[in-house]
Amino acid sequence: MNNHTHLLGAHLSVSGGFFNAIENGSKIGCTAIQIFTKSNRQWASKKISQSEAELFIKTKRNSPIKMVIAHASYLINLGSSTVGVQERSYHALVDEINRCHELEIPYLVLHPGTSEKDSQEATLELIGDYIDKSLKETPGSLTTVLIETMAGQGRSIGHTFEQIAKIISRIEDKNRIGVCFDTCHTFAAGYDFTSAEKYEKTFAHFDATIGLKFLKAFHINDSKKELNSHVDRHENIGDGLINIQAFMMIVNDARFLNVPKILETPHSEDLENDKRNLEKLASLLK
Numbered sequence: 001m002n003n004h005t006h007l008l009g010a011h012l013s014v015s016g017g018f019f020n021a022i023e024n025g026s027k028i029g030c031t032a033i034q035i036f037t038k039s040n041r042q043w044a045s046k047k048i049s050q051s052e053a054e055l056f057i058k059t060k061r062n063s064p065i066k067m068v069i070a071h072a073s074y075l076i077n078l079g080s081s082t083v084g085v086q087e088r089s090y091h092a093l094v095d096e097i098n099r100c101h102e103l104e105i106p107y108l109v110l111h112p113g114t115s116e117k118d119s120q121e122a123t124l125e126l127i128g129d130y131i132d133k134s135l136k137e138t139p140g141s142l143t144t145v146l147i148e149t150m151a152g153q154g155r156s157i158g159h160t161f162e163q164i165a166k167i168i169s170r171i172e173d174k175n176r177i178g179v180c181f182d183t184c185h186t187f188a189a190g191y192d193f194t195s196a197e198k199y200e201k202t203f204a205h206f207d208a209t210i211g212l213k214f215l216k217a218f219h220i221n222d223s224k225k226e227l228n229s230h231v232d233r234h235e236n237i238g239d240g241l242i243n244i245q246a247f248m249m250i251v252n253d254a255r256f257l258n259v260p261k262i263l264e265t266p267h268s269e270d271l272e273n274d275k276r277n278l279e280k281l282a283s284l285l286k
Helices: 019-025 050-061 083-104 120-137 161-169 183-188 196-209 244-251 274-284
Strands: 010-011 031-035 067-071 107-110 142-147 179-181 213-219 261-263
Touching: 010 274, 019 031, 019 050, 031 261, 050 244, 050 274, 067 083, 083 107, 083 120, 120 142, 120 161, 142 161, 142 213, 142 274, 161 179, 161 196, 179 183, 183 213, 196 244, 213 244, 261 274
Parallel strands: 010 031, 010 261, 031 067, 067 107, 107 142, 142 179, 179 213, 213 261
Antiparallel strands: none
């Protein structure tokens, strides 16, 4: 099966212009890419000009890239115990949704944040309520927010399917909420999908708890750390502790044929590492 029938790609830099990510992705064989629409480590964002947006959209239409998704800033922490950080995070999320809308990006991946309160339940509800509020604040947008599965490192939240289901339960418009399944994070969180039996069990659990209809994207990363380590360390495909069979099952699962699969493996400036990982992933297609 040709990899161009699949949505495979990598997270790419927008240095020099949003359109550069499309051009670089095309060069290394991507059919999907992920970008930041602003600096991922700053609150402030530079307004996207109409010409920038038009060039990006035009470049994408004339490329083999069929899907672009965005990743939200790492600073956003809707579950913070500090009201000021909550509010700043909420406004930043609204801004990111609007930026995605301007660039015609359908999915925005979001780290749910950290649990700084005594009650984890209250934190999950707070995160869900702020996402719900941000979606209601952007009614004209078609962008869907995807909650990323986390490793459970430190105080991070969203490392169990039950936690993510709780967040989703607080959101009224279920058409604009989904999940990004990060293979490294989910493995580190204790979910095993390295054999056919364990794979089916994990995704059956996901379906029963959250619903497979909400799984809208994958981050495809191997893991430097072992199962249930709760340590988030990405590794090149085939070099970590998740076996190749797991990746083979994901890329060939008919249920996920139209779900973008984005590499966040270690980068090299010349994109050769992304290209190698992408080729390895494409070689698993049956």
